[in-house]
Amino acid sequence: MSTVKETVDVEVPLHMAYDRWTQFEDFPSFMEGVDEVRQLDDRHNHWTTSIGGVRREFDTEIVDQLADDRITWRSIGGDTQQRGSVRFERLDDTHTRVELTMDVEPTGVAKKGADALGMIDRRVKGDLHRFKEYVEGGGGQSGGWRGRIRPEDPGTSL
Incomplete structure (x- = not known):
């Protein structure tokens, strides 16, 4: 499994950075290779990607979400194995640090080659x-989901 970690400071308040990230259906606006994300319920999303000419569909489950702090997810079903977390840290009234950590298990020769x-x-x-x-340019909807998902919540099975 490969781990990717990246941090970026954005020039928007904490609540705005967090709210924009919770607009999962807007991900194709800034994520390369993501064709569509459909939010199925508060906990589950269905992804369609096209990377290197290969179209894939898979679902993710949010396992932990705390407003203005973090969102943690994992893939479920499909042949894409990943888990990750995005964290939000207030730097001052108008700046936020966004830290993304992802663990990806490449499957198939093409993905393993791409990873290498x-x-x-x-x-x-x-x-x-x-x-x-995207967020500094005012992209996305102004509202965000501010609910709480805990790891111990049973959630909805797909």
């Missing part, structure tokens, strides 16, 4: 920097 060449690492880091441009 550092392509997964570059893609994730690029996505985070595009998020910076």
Whole structure:
């Protein structure tokens, strides 16, 4: 499993950075290779990606979410194995640090090759920097989901 970690400081208040990240269906606006994200319920999202000419669909489950602090997820089903966390840290009234950590288990020869060449690492880091441009440019909806999901919550099975 490969671990990617990247941090970026954005010039928006903490609540705004967090709220924009919770707009999962807007992810294609700043994530390379992400065609669509459909939010199924508070805990589950369905992803469609096209990377290197290969189209994939998979679901993710949010396992821990605390407003203005963190969102942690894992993939469920499908052939994409990943888990990750994004954390938000207030730097001052108008600046926020966003830290993204992802563990990705490449499957298949193409993904393992891409991982060996550092392509997964570059893609994730690029996505985070595009998020910076997106959120600082006023992209996305103004509202965000501010609920709480705890790891021990049973959640909804898909």
